[in-house]
Amino acid sequence: xxxxxxxxxxxxxxxxxxxxxxxxxxxxxxxxxxxxxxxxxxxxxx
Amino acid sequence: xxxxxxxxxxxxxxxxxxxxxxxxxxxxxxxxxxxxxxxxxxxxxxxxxxxxxxxxxxxxxxxxxxxxxxxxxxxxxxxxxxxxxxxxxxxxxxxxxxxxxxxxxxxxxxxxxxxxxxxxxxxxxxxxxxxxxxxxxxxxxxxxxxxxxxxxxxxxxxxxxxxxxxxxxxxxxxxxxxxxxxxxxxxxxxxxxxxxxxxxxxxxxxxxxxxxxxxxxxxxxxxxxxxxxxxxxxxxxxxxxx
Numbered sequence: 001x002x003x004x005x006x007x008x009x010x011x012x013x014x015x016x017x018x019x020x021x022x023x024x025x026x027x028x029x030x031x032x033x034x035x036x037x038x039x040x041x042x043x044x045x046x
Numbered sequence: 047x048x049x050x051x052x053x054x055x056x057x058x059x060x061x062x063x064x065x066x067x068x069x070x071x072x073x074x075x076x077x078x079x080x081x082x083x084x085x086x087x088x089x090x091x092x093x094x095x096x097x098x099x100x101x102x103x104x105x106x107x108x109x110x111x112x113x114x115x116x117x118x119x120x121x122x123x124x125x126x127x128x129x130x131x132x133x134x135x136x137x138x139x140x141x142x143x144x145x146x147x148x149x150x151x152x153x154x155x156x157x158x159x160x161x162x163x164x165x166x167x168x169x170x171x172x173x174x175x176x177x178x179x180x181x182x183x184x185x186x187x188x189x190x191x192x193x194x195x196x197x198x199x200x201x202x203x204x205x206x207x208x209x210x211x212x213x214x215x216x217x218x219x220x221x222x223x224x225x226x227x228x229x230x231x232x233x234x235x236x237x238x239x240x241x242x243x244x245x246x247x248x249x250x251x252x253x254x255x256x257x258x259x260x261x262x263x264x265x266x267x268x269x270x271x272x273x274x275x276x277x278x279x280x281x282x283x284x285x286x287x288x
Binding site: 002003004006007009010011013014015017018021022025026028029032033035036039040042043 | 079080091133141243246250254261265
């Protein structure tokens with residue numbers, strides 16, 4: 001197929017960006033949840 | 047949580063079927079052949095971006111009217127998701143243009159207004175990073191977001207108002223525009239799939255922003271508890287001194 005490499009690159013880019021972004025959001029959610037748990041513990045300890 | 051998993055599974059199935067339809071079901075375009083299939087992800091990413099930015103506009107106006115932080119969270123989440131969709135469009139566009147036009151990029155009205163849009167919303171995110179006070183940050187970014195949204199209709203209308211290198215609209219573009227019926231169905235499936243992915247990501251990003259707000263409130267509470275005894279101590283010392 002002519003110019004298939006452009007189609008393949010576009011295909012990979014689209015889903016790579018979506019998945020990479022979703023992974024960063026999920027990681028940030030985990031970090032903030034841990035921070036909230038730590039702060040709650042600190043607040044209850046005082 | 048169950049609903050969330052169900053929605054994720056539906057989106058995963060949609061991605062699979064949309065991808066299959068775009069690559070194998072849609073008919074071959076006579077002049078561009080394989081590279082034309084980029085269109086099935088290029089156009090849906092713009093539709094997803096426009097939808098996200100419309101929500102941002104609503105959230106920005108709602109924040110300025112109500113001053114509720116949930117609207118600020120909705121706004122910033124939408125900007126990040128919108129920038130992501132815009133980035134996809136700005137990458138897939140040149141990947142289509144290179145074999146079809148012979149160039150990666152040209153400064154025509156559609157491409158330039160889109161690039162400005164991308165820069166504007168990146169600036170929105172940078173602006174938020176520079177401001178410390180949460181209320182000031184939310185107010186200024188809401189005002190900036192409303193200003194940035196002025197470019198959205200301009201992007202949409204650019205290839206209708208001016209002669210551009212970018213193709214004229216194939217949908218709702220007047221006489222001579224239109225798609226092969228099967229291409230139209232595949233495009234619709236791809237639009238639904240990319241839109242659902244955008245919604246899924248948007249919900250997660252919004253949740254993250256709400257959690258950040260909760261975290262800030264807890265930090266403020268701890269800080270105020272820690273400073274209260276010190277202030278009382280300072281007051282009693284002053285009283286003793288006087």
